[in-house]
Amino acid sequence: MAISLNKEKLRTQECEKLQEVSGTNVYSCYQCGNCTAGCPCVDAMDIPPHEVIRLAQFGQIEKILDSNTMWICASCVTCSVRCPRSVDISGVMEALRQIALQNGNEDVTKLGELSSEELEELPQIAVISNFRKLTS
Amino acid sequence: MKKIGVFLCHCGINISATVDIEKAMEALKDYPGVAHIEDYKYMCSDPGQQLIKKKIKDLGLDGVVVCACSPTLHENTFRLTVKAAGMNEYKMEMANIREQCSWVHKDKTVATEKAIKIIKSVIEKARLDEALDPIEVDITRKAMVIGAGVAGIQTALNIANSGYEVILVEREPSIGGKMAQLSETFPTLDCSQCILTPKMVEVSNHPKIKLMTYSEVVDVSGFVGNFKVKVKRKATGLDWDVCNGCGLCTEKCPKKLPSEFDQGLGERKAIYRPFPQAVPNRVVIDFENCTYMQSGKCGICQKVCPVKAIDFDKEDKFVEEEVGAIICATGFETYSVKDIPEFGGGKLPDVVDGLTFERILSASGPTGGEVRRPSDGKVPKDIVFLECVCSRDPEHYLPYCSKVCCMYTVKHAMLYKHRVHDGQPYVFYMDMRTGGKGYEEFYQRAAEEDKVVFIRGKVSKLYQDDDKIVVCGVDTLSNETIEIRADMVVLATAIVPSKGIRELTKLLKIQIDQHGFLSEAHPKLRPVESLTAGVYLAGCAQSPRDIPDTVSQASGAASMVCTLFANEKLKHEPIIVGVNEDICSGCGICTVVCPYDARKTNLEKKLVEVNEVLCEGCGACAAACPSGAAQQNNYTDNQINAMIKAILGKGG
Ligand SMILES: Cc1cc2nc3c(=O)[nH]c(=O)nc-3n(C[C@H](O)[C@H](O)[C@H](O)COP(=O)(O)OP(=O)(O)OC[C@H]3O[C@@H](n4cnc5c(N)ncnc54)[C@H](O)[C@@H]3O)c2cc1C
Ligand code: SF4
Ligand code: SF4
Ligand code: SF4
Numbered sequence A: 001m002a003i004s005l006n007k008e009k010l011r012t013q014e015c016e017k018l019q020e021v022s023g024t025n026v027y028s029c030y031q032c033g034n035c036t037a038g039c040p041c042v043d044a045m046d047i048p049p050h051e052v053i054r055l056a057q058f059g060q061i062e063k064i065l066d067s068n069t070m071w072i073c074a075s076c077v078t079c080s081v082r083c084p085r086s087v088d089i090s091g092v093m094e095a096l097r098q099i100a101l102q103n104g105n106e107d108v109t110k111l112g113e114l115s116s117e118e119l120e121e122l123p124q125i126a127v128i129s130n131f132r133k134l135t136s
Numbered sequence B: 001m002k003k004i005g006v007f008l009c010h011c012g013i014n015i016s017a018t019v020d021i022e023k024a025m026e027a028l029k030d031y032p033g034v035a036h037i038e039d040y041k042y043m044c045s046d047p048g049q050q051l052i053k054k055k056i057k058d059l060g061l062d063g064v065v066v067c068a069c070s071p072t073l074h075e076n077t078f079r080l081t082v083k084a085a086g087m088n089e090y091k092m093e094m095a096n097i098r099e100q101c102s103w104v105h106k107d108k109t110v111a112t113e114k115a116i117k118i119i120k121s122v123i124e125k126a127r128l129d130e131a132l133d134p135i136e137v138d139i140t141r142k143a144m145v146i147g148a149g150v151a152g153i154q155t156a157l158n159i160a161n162s163g164y165e166v167i168l169v170e171r172e173p174s175i176g177g178k179m180a181q182l183s184e185t186f187p188t189l190d191c192s193q194c195i196l197t198p199k200m201v202e203v204s205n206h207p208k209i210k211l212m213t214y215s216e217v218v219d220v221s222g223f224v225g226n227f228k229v230k231v232k233r234k235a236t237g238l239d240w241d242v243c244n245g246c247g248l249c250t251e252k253c254p255k256k257l258p259s260e261f262d263q264g265l266g267e268r269k270a271i272y273r274p275f276p277q278a279v280p281n282r283v284v285i286d287f288e289n290c291t292y293m294q295s296g297k298c299g300i301c302q303k304v305c306p307v308k309a310i311d312f313d314k315e316d317k318f319v320e321e322e323v324g325a326i327i328c329a330t331g332f333e334t335y336s337v338k339d340i341p342e343f344g345g346g347k348l349p350d351v352v353d354g355l356t357f358e359r360i361l362s363a364s365g366p367t368g369g370e371v372r373r374p375s376d377g378k379v380p381k382d383i384v385f386l387e388c389v390c391s392r393d394p395e396h397y398l399p400y401c402s403k404v405c406c407m408y409t410v411k412h413a414m415l416y417k418h419r420v421h422d423g424q425p426y427v428f429y430m431d432m433r434t435g436g437k438g439y440e441e442f443y444q445r446a447a448e449e450d451k452v453v454f455i456r457g458k459v460s461k462l463y464q465d466d467d468k469i470v471v472c473g474v475d476t477l478s479n480e481t482i483e484i485r486a487d488m489v490v491l492a493t494a495i496v497p498s499k500g501i502r503e504l505t506k507l508l509k510i511q512i513d514q515h516g517f518l519s520e521a522h523p524k525l526r527p528v529e530s531l532t533a534g535v536y537l538a539g540c541a542q543s544p545r546d547i548p549d550t551v552s553q554a555s556g557a558a559s560m561v562c563t564l565f566a567n568e569k570l571k572h573e574p575i576i577v578g579v580n581e582d583i584c585s586g587c588g589i590c591t592v593v594c595p596y597d598a599r600k601t602n603l604e605k606k607l608v609e610v611n612e613v614l615c616e617g618c619g620a621c622a623a624a625c626p627s628g629a630a631q632q633n634n635y636t637d638n639q640i641n642a643m644i645k646a647i648l649g650k651g652g
Helices: A013-022 A034-038 A049-057 A063-065 A078-082 A089-102 A116-121 A124-132 B021-028 B047-061 B071-084 B106-127 B148-159 B175-182 B192-205 B248-252 B291-295 B300-304 B354-361 B404-420 B439-448 B499-506 B548-565 B589-595 B620-624 B637-647
Strands: A001-005 B002-007 B035-040 B062-067 B092-096 B134-137 B142-146 B167-168 B208-214 B215-225 B226-233 B256-258 B267-269 B317-323 B326-327 B330-332 B352-354 B381-389 B424-429 B453-456 B461-464 B468-475 B480-486 B490-491 B495-497 B535-538 B570-572 B599-602 B607-610
Touching: A013 A049, A013 A063, A013 A089, A049 A063, A049 B499, A063 A089, A078 A089, A078 B267, A078 B535, A089 A124, A124 B317, B002 B021, B002 B047, B002 B106, B002 B208, B021 B035, B021 B106, B035 B047, B047 B062, B062 B071, B062 B106, B092 B106, B106 B637, B142 B148, B142 B317, B148 B167, B148 B175, B148 B192, B148 B208, B148 B548, B167 B215, B175 B192, B175 B354, B192 B208, B215 B589, B248 B300, B248 B637, B256 B637, B267 B495, B317 B499, B326 B499, B326 B548, B354 B404, B354 B490, B381 B404, B381 B468, B381 B480, B404 B424, B404 B439, B404 B490, B424 B637, B453 B570, B589 B599
Parallel strands: A001 B480, B002 B035, B002 B062, B062 B092, B142 B167, B142 B326, B167 B208, B326 B535, B352 B490, B381 B424, B381 B490, B424 B453
Antiparallel strands: B134 B570, B215 B226, B226 B317, B256 B267, B330 B495, B461 B468, B468 B480, B599 B607
16 A cells, blocks of 8 residues: 655654654654664564654654564664764654553553563563653 | 887887787887887886987987877877977877777787787888978957857856957847746755846946847858858847837737746746846847737837837848857757656646746746746645656666756755745655755755655656646655655756757757767866867756856866967868879869868869868868879878888888
8 A cells, every 4th residue: 555645644743753752853864774784683673773764754653653663672772873864763763662652551561460471571671661651 | 211210118018918019129120211119118108208209319310100009199299209309290100009909909929910010001101201380370369159048158258358259149039048047046045046147237248248149050160260150130020229128018018928938837928028137138029929910910019119119120130250269058958848748748737847846936937936836826735846857767768867956856845845834845766966065965954954755766657636636656765655645746857958959060060969968079188178179068058067067167168268269370280181283183073072161173273272271181082082183291192002011011
């Protein structure tokens, strides 16, 4: 299915929020691919980092949130450090995690109620994001 | 017998790897006429040249054969070398044993044998060479510039400011070219009119510049320093010397027509001035559409003209001008949307080309600078720009990159956003080519600050659906197909040469490439000269380029003209074909074959006469002459015969 673009779909609230929370301008990205090239986790991601930014430019936040990418991201910040356009990709990843956690849920990760097996499975980064979600 | 020095060059290993230099020297050292033979690694280098000079002086040589590369490359170099040693430069000959021997052979034995034959034949030629002196010609220190876009304007001003007279010929009623139509210019966004019109006024006020607008070159004869040009001054229907440009006639004329200057979006009258800032500030009558010219009724303009300038005279006038140099600056056009069926073929009113969008953006344009679409005057909120339309598409359209469209599309998207804050511009591109000072930064600013969305991919189709234009493309970076329901689409159509370029270049005897752009004498080292001496190139007529490049090249062409004019006399190669009056029967066969009109039969004297300056030394006449009266200097029949014999192994 073709992405159908218009100015409303591009400038969605989610997209504005993503930029606000991450403090980065996704339109600075010129799709060089450096972020993806250096990412240690890219092989396990549904959507590689540069494409996350691309989809954000098209306002396709839903599509990104449907992927596993931001949960796989290790927050190593390699991408943000190397980006020639100073796009804070890892900041975008963190913002995506927070948006996902905030979306319609008061508290999805009732940590105390999780079994030890579940805790084993849960990416640590999700736990950290969960702690941070209401502070940023 | 002549004392000839033979100098063999290794050209690094270019020659010596394939030609056995030592063996060649051995075979040649006793050849008749050879007084000295020597080799060196790089003969064209300073030590190499010194070596030749020294031997000329020490041994009193009166002929030199340099066995090296093609004369196209270094004939001039070595002519200067021998001249510096006091020898006549036309007694220096080059034996080309590189391009014609070492570069085209692998077998050393064969190559060496061939090199020896080549050198022997050139020694034969050198033995019969005579001392020659360049022919001197006067120069008319006046230039003609054809085309008065920014290229022609700049060239004319530079030459005129150096003190020489200039005739500036422009086909349209006003000077200015395409730049006059532009809104604001990348990368600084200064208004095109504001930077161009002062130059236009300077041209019209310059005491050294004679402006001929609404005029075309119809005939060119002569040669560098001495051209004769016939110019057609198209009938305007009025006397420009009387007209004061008040414009009352254009106000009162009842006949409305689409304005070419506004790309058909605005209106003009049948008597019109292309745009208010036109230079010269004069009107012309469009005879084909004037009611009076068609039916004899109306004549309102004539009645209202306060100075009685209008005479409806339809007679074109012709003038002859003598000039020493010609600059061709005829500019460009853009590929017509009508010829692009996949993008509506010009039938969709809201699919426009870049120049039309310039008029829409322009403060002096049909919408006063407000972005409104042509069909219904609505402000477009989703607007799509397509790059590389007809450029870089060798299968269907043109193979080359039009160079300026990436940048002007970024500019268009940016200016649109500055006018329509809540609108969204999208740009479909294949590659963004933003090479130039401040250009990449300009592009990044459009993305970062103006939130222009750049989509990497070519659009395959677009169609009208209600009041939207549906654009179907792909983003190859995310592998997503993209559909945009746009309010308006702007096509960056390819830059093509201006109409009539083929006819004009035939008159000027200069070459064009397969697309109709002017060919330069050398792509790197002689970019502003044509291969015809005295004819120079400037601007988009040569290839697509932006204003900074156009202006630099125009100044380059002007400086070449000034260099030419700085000569006391022009020097013409003396290797021409004369006439031996004792033998010539006046048959005139040679006059027919001469491509340069250098030979004329004098029927009274029953002789052919030669204009030495026109003769380019091609030798066609010498070959055609049945009596041997036409002999080319230093390429006489005797010399050619001796060379052939040497090559066949019968010389010496
Ligand atoms: C949509 C668009 C936007 C652009 N925006 C920019 C920009 O923002 N910045 C920038 O740097 N560049 C821009 N450019 C490029 C710029 O327009 C050109 O670099 C410049 O106009 C070239 O000038 P020129 O004199 O070579 O050609 P032209 O402007 O085409 O002038 C040629 C002149 O020669 C005349 N002529 C043609 N044939 C004959 C003949 N046989 N006899 C007599 N006269 C003749 C024509 O009538 C014309 O007046 C843009 C181009 C386009 C298409
Ligand atoms: S490194 Fe930066 S500019 Fe390059 S693709 Fe990633 S986000 Fe975009
Ligand atoms: S911060 Fe995340 S997206 Fe960026 S390189 Fe590290 S793992 Fe990849
Ligand atoms: S300048 Fe850009 S848009 Fe124009 S043909 Fe070249 S690549 Fe395509």
